[in-house]
Amino acid sequence: MNKITPLLLGAAGILLFATLMLVILPGWQMRTADAPPALEPYTVQQLSGREQYIANGCVYCHSQQPRATGQTFADLARGWGRASTSGDYAYDSPHLLGTMRTGPDLLNVGARLPSRDWHLTHLYQPRAIFDWSIMPSYPYMFEVKDKAGTDDVVVKLPEAYAPAEGKVVVARQEALDLVAYLLSLQRTYPVSESEAGMRDRGFDAVIDSGKQ
Amino acid sequence: MAQHDSRHRGTSLSKRLLYASVIGITLFGVGYAVYESGSISRIYQAIGGKVDEIPPQAVYSRAEMEAARKNHKADFLGERPRVPVGADGYYIPPSEADIPDGPQGDAIRRGRDIFLDTGTYVKDHVGNQMACVNCHLDAGRRENSAPMWAAYGAYPAYRSKTKSISTLEDRIMGCFTYSMNAQGSPSGVPPEAGSDVYRDVITYMAWLANGAPAGEKLPGALYPKVPKPADGYDIQRGMAVYQQNCALCHGANGQGTTNAEGDVRFPPLWGAESYNWGAGMARINTAAGFIKANMPFGKPYSLTDQEAWDVAAYINSHERPKDPRQTGTVAEAAQTFHAGDEIFYGKTIDGHLLGTGVERSRQ
Amino acid sequence: MFSRKKRPAQRVEDIDPAFDPWEQSRPIPLFVIAIFIALAIWGALNYVGDLAPERASQMPELPVTTTVPDNAPAPGADVPVLVHQGNASVWSCASCHGDQGQGSGQTPKLAGLAQAYIVKQLQDFAAGTRSNESMRYVATQLTLAEINAVAAYYATLPLPATAAPETGANMARGRELNLHGDWKQDIPACVTCHGAQGEGLGTAFPRLAGQQPEYLFSQLAAWKGGSRHNSPQSLMDDIAARMSSADMWAVSQYFGSLQPADVK
Numbered sequence: 001m002n003k004i005t006p007l008l009l010g011a012a013g014i015l016l017f018a019t020l021m022l023v024i025l026p027g028w029q030m031r032t033a034d035a036p037p038a039l040e041p042y043t044v045q046q047l048s049g050r051e052q053y054i055a056n057g058c059v060y061c062h063s064q065q066p067r068a069t070g071q072t073f074a075d076l077a078r079g080w081g082r083a084s085t086s087g088d089y090a091y092d093s094p095h096l097l098g099t100m101r102t103g104p105d106l107l108n109v110g111a112r113l114p115s116r117d118w119h120l121t122h123l124y125q126p127r128a129i130f131d132w133s134i135m136p137s138y139p140y141m142f143e144v145k146d147k148a149g150t151d152d153v154v155v156k157l158p159e160a161y162a163p164a165e166g167k168v169v170v171a172r173q174e175a176l177d178l179v180a181y182l183l184s185l186q187r188t189y190p191v192s193e194s195e196a197g198m199r200d201r202g203f204d205a206v207i208d209s210g211k212q
Numbered sequence: 213m214a215q216h217d218s219r220h221r222g223t224s225l226s227k228r229l230l231y232a233s234v235i236g237i238t239l240f241g242v243g244y245a246v247y248e249s250g251s252i253s254r255i256y257q258a259i260g261g262k263v264d265e266i267p268p269q270a271v272y273s274r275a276e277m278e279a280a281r282k283n284h285k286a287d288f289l290g291e292r293p294r295v296p297v298g299a300d301g302y303y304i305p306p307s308e309a310d311i312p313d314g315p316q317g318d319a320i321r322r323g324r325d326i327f328l329d330t331g332t333y334v335k336d337h338v339g340n341q342m343a344c345v346n347c348h349l350d351a352g353r354r355e356n357s358a359p360m361w362a363a364y365g366a367y368p369a370y371r372s373k374t375k376s377i378s379t380l381e382d383r384i385m386g387c388f389t390y391s392m393n394a395q396g397s398p399s400g401v402p403p404e405a406g407s408d409v410y411r412d413v414i415t416y417m418a419w420l421a422n423g424a425p426a427g428e429k430l431p432g433a434l435y436p437k438v439p440k441p442a443d444g445y446d447i448q449r450g451m452a453v454y455q456q457n458c459a460l461c462h463g464a465n466g467q468g469t470t471n472a473e474g475d476v477r478f479p480p481l482w483g484a485e486s487y488n489w490g491a492g493m494a495r496i497n498t499a500a501g502f503i504k505a506n507m508p509f510g511k512p513y514s515l516t517d518q519e520a521w522d523v524a525a526y527i528n529s530h531e532r533p534k535d536p537r538q539t540g541t542v543a544e545a546a547q548t549f550h551a552g553d554e555i556f557y558g559k560t561i562d563g564h565l566l567g568t569g570v571e572r573s574r575q
Numbered sequence: 576m577f578s579r580k581k582r583p584a585q586r587v588e589d590i591d592p593a594f595d596p597w598e599q600s601r602p603i604p605l606f607v608i609a610i611f612i613a614l615a616i617w618g619a620l621n622y623v624g625d626l627a628p629e630r631a632s633q634m635p636e637l638p639v640t641t642t643v644p645d646n647a648p649a650p651g652a653d654v655p656v657l658v659h660q661g662n663a664s665v666w667s668c669a670s671c672h673g674d675q676g677q678g679s680g681q682t683p684k685l686a687g688l689a690q691a692y693i694v695k696q697l698q699d700f701a702a703g704t705r706s707n708e709s710m711r712y713v714a715t716q717l718t719l720a721e722i723n724a725v726a727a728y729y730a731t732l733p734l735p736a737t738a739a740p741e742t743g744a745n746m747a748r749g750r751e752l753n754l755h756g757d758w759k760q761d762i763p764a765c766v767t768c769h770g771a772q773g774e775g776l777g778t779a780f781p782r783l784a785g786q787q788p789e790y791l792f793s794q795l796a797a798w799k800g801g802s803r804h805n806s807p808q809s810l811m812d813d814i815a816a817r818m819s820s821a822d823m824w825a826v827s828q829y830f831g832s833l834q835p836a837d838v839k
Contacts, residue, residue: 002600021622073820077796079681079789112680115670117661118709130708158664158716188680232605236612243613298759308755350758460779460807461768469777477767477776510763510814 029198035090038189042091042181049181052174053096056138063098064107064185081108081188085195088187103135110186119179120155120171128161141175144168268299274306277423296423302355302432303362305420316415323416326409327351327360330392331476337388337403339396339572340533341468341476341485344413347391347493349506352420355432356505356512360417362433365426380417381410390490395536396572435501440554441518445496447561450526453519457508458527466530478509482530484570489535489557490549497554499524529556534569542567655724657717665716668725671709677735683790686732691778693726695805704805706797737785737834749829752822760817765826768810773833779807788831795823 035041042050053059066075068083076082084107089095113119118129124142126133144163148154148170155169163169171179223231246252272294280293296304311317311324326333328351330343345351352360367380378386388394388402395401403409424430455464461478462468468480480486492498504520505512515523535557538545542565546558557567587594659674661667668685672678676686685693699705700714714722751757753773756764765783770776773784783791797803798815806812815823 002597069824073824076789076824077792077820079793081680108680112682113671113709114673114679114682115666117666117670121666129712154663156661156664156666158712162664228602228605229608232608233612235605235609236616239609239613240616243617300759304759350756350764354758457808471770471774471776475771477770508808508810509767510761510810511808512761514813 030086033086033090033195033198036087036189036192036195039087039090039187040184042184045177046181046184049177049179049184050096052141052178053181054094056178058106059096059098061098061100061102061135062104062106063101064092064095064105065097066105066107075105078104079108079112080105081111082191084187085191086198087191087195106182106185107187108185110183111188114183116153116179116183117156119182120153120175121157123175123178124155124157124169125161128158138175141172141178143170143172145170270299270304271297271301274304274310274423293423295425300355303424303430305353305359305361305424306422311419316419319412319415320419323412323414323419324351326413327416334388334392334403334409335397336399337392337394337397337401337409339393339400340480340487342392342479342487343476344387346479347502352417354506356434356436357502358434359420359432361421361424362430364414364417364421365424366429366433380414381405384410384413389536391487391493393486393488393533395488396484396533435498436505438497438500438504438517438520440497441521443518445500445521445525447522447526447529449518450522450524450529453515453523454526457515457519458523461509466527481527482532484533484572486532488533489555489567489569490537494528494532494557495553495555496521496524496528499528525556529561529566531564531566531568531570533571534567538567655721655728657721657725658728665713668729673735675735676729676732678787678790680787681789681793682787684735684786685729687734687785688729688781689775689778690723690726690730692775692781693729694722695778697722697726699805704803706802734785737831745825745828746832748822748825749827752826753829757822762814762817762822765830773830783830784833786830788827791827791830792823795827796820799823 065084066080066082069076088107089097120142122129123138125137125139126135127137142155144167145152146167148168152168152170153176155171157169274296277293277296280291284290284293298304308324311320322333327344327348331338331341347358348354348360349357355362363383364380367383368377370376371378371383374382374386382405385402385405392402454466458481462481463478466481467483467485468476469478470476487493493502500517500520503524504515504517508514534542535545535549537549542558546567550557559566587596656662657665658668661670669676671682672685673682676684678684696705697710697714697717700707700710703711717725752762753765756762756767765773768776768780769783770780773782775782794803795811795815795818798806798811799818801812804812818826
């Protein structure tokens, strides 16, 4: 093979350069970042809900990284919240940043949709609310019972999706945990200057361009 | 292992890098120039893409005029400051933030307050629920809504309405007499000549017109002329237009809208609390011009010419306070003051002689 | 059938000693290096441009989630059941709109909105002239009596305080648009229809003061984009169509920061 040494060195160099710019330098920039005081660590229920989130592969369709207005107003306009900073993921291990937006970004879904019952309905059958939705339904997280028990959480469903006469759909623990995790996804507190400075392009540019 | 040709066609590595750098920098420069020239976004828009718009810049902004004025003071024979004109071709009046401090600024502010809430600031001489801003939108700035910056430089002038020369003060007195229905006010008359009301309003108008040339009819002055449609106008059609486009704000009965505190938010268009028969707005052609360019509020030029004339006719087919110039009968006043006007004054509709007038109920 | 003569395998070198199966290695062409250099310059400038830390001071901070006054009245006996508990198929209003009707994020504050306005919006959700799947789900399953009841309830709720802090540069633009509009772009002043304190006017022009800023922004965007087309006489459609995103954001933030009893 011709010139294999320069070839291998070049390839390794490119990989090293990428690692430097994308991993080492940003990691060094973030080395002093503490968890924001407004961010609470996850409770046990929320953590087990997080496990459900991972186990069901939600990250394949949902991201958790709203973009800055310097890039686009679109994420803000959709109500997905302010651009995230490194501190927002302080307790996220593994992080679930995701890359796909088949469904909406979920980092602030707890602020945007704070209704537990809404989430239960939506998980049980997304098409009960959004008839065009391609999100899979998760009926195995629920149980159809003849009668709700005292502590059972009954899922609110329209007639078209309700089970046969008299039965109710009750959420299992998995569904409740997952919804608890989703409701904990709120990063609406303001960010510190240093955190904002670390974020590329800051939070503006578009906004300041239309000044008198 | 096959041999490889190691000849470099005669140029060394450093020379090649140098040539490549030069070409590379040129390429970068070309790309940057193309990007900065905006042709990429122009092509994108030409093929149908939408770009978030930055408002078009003024042709000659007020800031440029101020700078040119400063330079002109220093160098009188140099370039003269020009009229501030926006991208839409109309004069740019100053904004509220530019009101100066001091006694002049105070007078401007008083004039602006009178303009916006005439009934509160000139209580004794306003006989209805109108304010100047109702017909001169954006506090007298809006082009095609009889802006004050165009009016200021047009006076003194001969007016066929009064068959005499009117100064600006006379003209404003006329507004009080007719549009503000001074005859129904506590004093029964407009503010007297020389009143501070005129002083303040004229100062406000002068400030708005600061930079606009006097003596020429500026684009955007008065209301646009809407040619009378071939079909003429029809009150019934106008009623339909009114209900679809006007009733939401001006009320199904044309009495306007007041808020919870009793302030008038949208003015009445007919009846005792509206302008009287002497006002220019009572003429159908004038009202059609105003409506075409300014109404519904926030939707300029949304009505067709026919709709504007029809709804103007409908609005002006209702009774309103009488013409203060009337001394004898309505017919005589119609002959003397409204001959040749496009107006229902003196005409009988549904058995009622328009011009008889209505009076405010005693409060 | 031809019989194949078996020939000994011949080696390439024997036929053509100069044969080289590999392409001659040529030096990298100049224009390739030039493009690489141009891209490298662009990338480096981009990276350096992105590092600008001073932009942090200009960021539009989203307000802290609204605080709710402690003296809000406890739900009385005549609160419709739907508000706090929902029914078998409809989630409770409060589960998204908050216990005091204060809303959050893109969910609007309902407290203090005119009853007829809320009723119209619910009917528009059901009819589809206003696009929101969750609200459509709710509105299609409510009877007119229920709609009137919840609307009446929210219309009489006291206004929760807004806790949004000032966000700097945008407030001036929002205030300007509210008080004077931008007539050069045919944007009228908001106060003309929505009241001098943003308190709304009648049933057609809702209260804006203290409303959730993200909600206001989303609705302006919805009018501009066409997914909401229930504005009487398409007044808001036209106005929103003339506003830039920056203006919409500014005016939303401004209204969101107005306290219920704010003065200009």
